[in-house]
Amino acid sequence: MATTGLEDPERKAITAAARTIPILQSPSMSLAVNIAMDLVGRAGALLDRIGGRTDVEIIECHHRHKEDAPSGTALMFGAIVREQMRQTREAHGREGRPGGRPADEIGYHAVRAGDNPGEHTILFGMDGESFSVNVRATNRDCYARGALAAARFLVGKPAGLYSMRDVLGIA
Secondary structure (H helix, E strand, O other): OOOOOOOOOHHHHHHHHOOOOOOOOOOOOOOHHHHHHHHHHHHHHHHHHHHOOOEEEEEEEEEOOOOOOOOHHHHHHHHHHHHHHHHOOOEEOOOOOOOOOOOEEEEEEEEEOOOOOOEEEEEEEOOOOEEEEEEEEEEEHHHHHHHHHHHHHHHHOOOOEEEEHHHHHOO
């Protein structure tokens, strides 16, 4: 299941179903996206450990027909950053004169254009240097390949709620 934006009753139904069947849930079935999530989590943990200020911006691009912004995948990247770096605020876009950027804020920027199947850049900005983790789908085949890998993983598994981290063997 790669559906995002679920409400509490739907999440409870999934949890209940996972008591009787194996279910794999992820905001994206893309293997590259899930590897990038792990990398972002590791980077966030390292940056938090060494201290100092790191600004995090998440820029995501999708096709013109996408109805939610930011995407569920962008929000998951944000949740990973929030967990590892203890960020407490979110800003969705910037315009006008919002003032200086708070240190505990994650910025989100959503772009909708053309037929882009999905692209996410997580930018970590420090004084004097920055780096980013970028993941991009060039077509939708990657989502199908990830879903097939997830299905193969679930074969013979006991009831429970699994993630793409399980498929990839990420501890």
